[in-house]
Amino acid sequence: xxxxxxxxxxxxxxxxxxxxxxxxxxxxxxxxxxxxxxxxxxxxxxxxxxxxxxxxxxxxxxxxxxxxxxxxxxxxxxxxxxxxxxxxxxxxxxxxxxxxxxxxxxxxxxxxxxxxxxxxxxxxxxxxxxxxxxxxxxxxxxxxxxxxxxxxxxxxxxxxxxxxxxxxxxxxxxxxxxxxxxxxxxxxxxxxxxxxxxxxxxxxxxxxxxxxxxxxxxxxxxxxxxxxxxxxxxxxxxxxxxxxxxxxxxxxxxxxxxxxxxxxxx
Numbered sequence: 027x028x029x030x031x032x033x034x035x036x037x038x039x040x041x042x043x044x045x046x047x048x049x050x051x052x053x054x055x056x057x058x059x060x061x062x063x064x065x066x067x068x069x070x071x072x073x074x075x076x077x078x079x080x081x082x083x084x085x086x087x088x089x090x091x092x093x094x095x096x097x098x099x100x101x102x103x104x105x106x107x108x109x110x111x112x113x114x115x116x117x118x119x120x121x122x123x124x125x126x127x128x129x130x131x132x133x134x135x136x137x138x139x140x141x142x143x144x145x146x147x148x149x150x151x152x153x154x155x156x157x158x159x160x161x162x163x164x165x166x167x168x169x170x171x172x173x174x175x176x177x178x179x180x181x182x183x184x185x186x187x188x189x190x191x192x193x194x195x196x197x198x199x200x201x202x203x204x205x206x207x208x209x210x211x212x213x214x215x216x217x218x219x220x221x222x223x224x225x226x227x228x229x230x231x232x233x234x235x236x237x238x239x240x241x242x243x244x245x246x247x248x249x250x251x252x253x254x255x256x257x258x259x260x261x262x263x264x265x266x267x268x269x270x271x272x273x274x275x276x277x278x279x280x281x282x283x284x285x286x287x288x289x290x291x292x
Contacts, residue, residue, distance in 0.1 A: 068269045071118045072111070089143060091117050092150040096174045098141050101166050109141045112212035112240040115265060115272050117147040119238070127238070129153035132206040135198075135230060137188070137223070138213040139163075142170040148209065149179040156205075158188035191222025194229050204232055211240045214251045224251075228258055237277040238264075244271070 076088040087109060089096040098109055120127060130152035138159055139145050145157035149171075159167055168185045175183055188197065208230055213223060231237055237259065241248060255261065258280060265274035 064267055064269050067265070068267050071114050071267075071270075074114055074118060089114070089117075091121055091147045094150055094174075094178065096143065096146055098143055098170050098174075099166060100141055109143055110212040110242065111270055112242050112272050113140065113143045115267065115270070115274055116144055116209065116211045116238060116240040119240075119265065119274055120144075120147060120151060124151065127207075127236075129207065133204060134207045134209060135205045136209045137190070137226065137230075138210060139167055139185075140211075142167045142174075142185075144209050144211050145171055145183050145185075146174045149175045149181065149183045152180055153207075154181040155183040157183050157185045160189060161187050188226075189222075190219050190226045194226055198230065200232065205230060205235055208235060208237045209239075210237070212242055213239075214241050214248050215244060220251055224254065224258070227255070231259070231277075231279055233279060233282050235278065238274070239277060240265075240272060240274045242270070242272045 074089050074091060076090065078086065078088060084099065086097045086099050089098065100109060120129065129148055132153050133156075134148050134153040135156040136145050136148070136158060139157040140159060140163065142157060145155050145167075148155050157167060157171060164185060164187060171183050171185055186197075188194070208227065214220065227237065241252075243249070252261070255277070259277040260280055262276045263273060264276055265272070267273070
């Protein structure tokens with residue numbers, strides 16, 4: 027008997043094919059949403075930067091954070107005295123997430139402060155900041171910090187030398203130094219001091235300390251460092267910005283220090 031026009035229920039194969047097509051479309055839609063979100067956030071971050079309208083005797087780059095104009099002097103002669111986008115990513119996060127990460131009256135240390143933008147923004151947000159870097163960077167760092175925080179901040183930032191892995195316990199004994207936050211932007215790249223950096227993170231990060239760390243991925247050393255870092259710290263991804271090749275992490279200690287370890291470190 028002919029049954030033209032009759033409706034047959036779909037077979038299992040038809041159902042599976044439809045589900046696969048639906049899942050594929052959903053994934054493509056999610057990817058497009060992620061790309062759009064990345065582009066929008068990256069645009070918002072990079073819009074913080076401006077250039078002087080008139081070229082004067084001193085070269086500087088301008089940034090707007092905490093409703094303040096910040097002028098940063100760079101030094102192209104020194105790798106650490108150039109501002110990298112990771113610093114802008116971290117500053118944007120700090121300003122736009124004050125409800126959860128409120129720096130007011132908090133003790134903060136920045137590793138590899140470079141030109142000082144993260145230190146400056148953290149200070150404008152009310153933190154007590156210790157800004158650290160290598161000796162040859164400190165002159166430019168101090169200049170930028172003083173220029174942009176004087177008369178603007180409740181606490182005057184302390185700019186001081188810190189060579190990763192060297193005399194860290196003597197410089198920052200646990201008995202007198204406790205940091206609520208460790209901030210770092212673009213401190214991991216193909217340099218020969220990654221072990222010393224890991225040791226410095228490990229010493230400074232006490233049981234209640236949080237690390238906020240922005241990193242630009244370039245080569246394998248960055249990936250390897252993250253893998254090793256996760257052996258010591260819990261790691262949460264806060265931002266993933268493929269268009270800038272930058273990720274922002276929050277980290278905290280996996281293993282609580284024993285009393286003996288704390289006293290030994292002190």
